[in-house]
Amino acid sequence: MTQKENILKEKLLRVKKNKYLLENQENYFSLGLEMMDNIGCLDPELRDRLIYVTFFHWITEGRFNFEQLEHLLSISLDNTHLFYRIYDKDEDAVFARAFSVLIVALIIDQHRKQDFLLEEKLYKIKDKLLEYMHLEQDVRGYVHVRGWAHSAAHTADALDELVQCNCFNKVDLLDILNSIKSKMCIGYYVYVDDESERMVTAVKNALDRKILTKSEIIEWLQGFSVEDSKSTHINYYHLKVNIKGFLRSLYFRLLEQDDFRFIIEEIRKLLKKL
Incomplete structure (x- = not known):
């Protein structure tokens, strides 16, 4: 750790000990920038x-005003945070990206409670998140020594908050669902750290909006396919494992809802093919 990181760690340990309270209100934002x-x-x-965890407490407890939240949001989405070294083969760069997207999720959640972001801003957030979802190749979950990276799960958390914003129409929801599908349908990595459950949470909340038609949902589900893959290649096996895991998670999440019976039946058909 650098000296600056050690100093920050000592500060935040004191903040935690003091139940995340600071004596001076102005210090919340300056420490947030740090x-x-x-x-x-x-x-x-x-x-x-x-x-x-400190951001979680301060954002959910209203320690930042709306202008400060928007500033933190802009920082989170910039090239030195959400897109930090996105094209490089730097195994450590993912931590900045993956934890920046968690701050985005916290701020969108706060927006849904207090409605302070303009619709135009929400669409820009959506575009940034989907671009990041597409570009991110480091989808490791728990990394030995380094701890959680979990970029796919963290992005799912942000998308989950986003799909619950009323300004987004069915086209937007399908954009998000297709992004999730693309991230689940990979063969270069096997998801082992509950990523499918986090993705399914976003999907479930998108479906609960009840603005997608039955045919649109079925068409989306039918895109979970491995037909073009070579059965002898290890990527084929990994892809199939990821798809089956996701579909099973979605199946059990929707199992008790009668209005989603057609999804259950479609998943059964897809799993039989797999």
């Missing part, structure tokens, strides 16, 4: 259990 500068630090305790 946390954003270190969002991708490689110490899992500082990154996950201190920076993220």
Whole structure:
């Protein structure tokens, strides 16, 4: 750890001990900016259990005003955070990206409670998240020593908040669902850290909006296919494992809802083919 990171860690340990309260209201934002500068630090305790958890408390408890939240959102979505070294083969760069997207999720959740983001801003967020979803290739879950990266699951959390915003229509929801499908239908990595459950949560909330037609949902489901893959290639096996895991998660999440019986039946057909 750098000296700056050690100093920040000491500050946040004191904040945690004081039940996430600061004596001076103005210090919340200045310390929040300092946390954003270190969002991708490689110490899992500082990154996950201190920076993220502190942001969680401060955002959900209203420690930032709307202007400050928008500023933190802009930082989270910029090229040194959500898209930090996105094209590089740097195994450590993913932590900045994956934890920046969690801040986006927290701020959208706060928007849904207090309605402070303009519709135009929400569409820009949607475009940024889908671009990131497409570009991110490092989808490791738990990384030895470094801790959680979990970029796919974290992005799913942000998309879950997004699909619950009323401004998005069926075209937008299908864009998001197709992005999720593309991220689940990969063969270069097998999801082993509950990523499918986090993706399914976003899908379930999109379906609960009840603005997608039966035919649109079935067409989306039928896109979960491995027909073009070579059965002798290891990527084929990994792809099939990921698809089956996702479809099973969705199946059990919807099993008790009568209005989604047609989805259950379609998943059964797809799993038989697999």
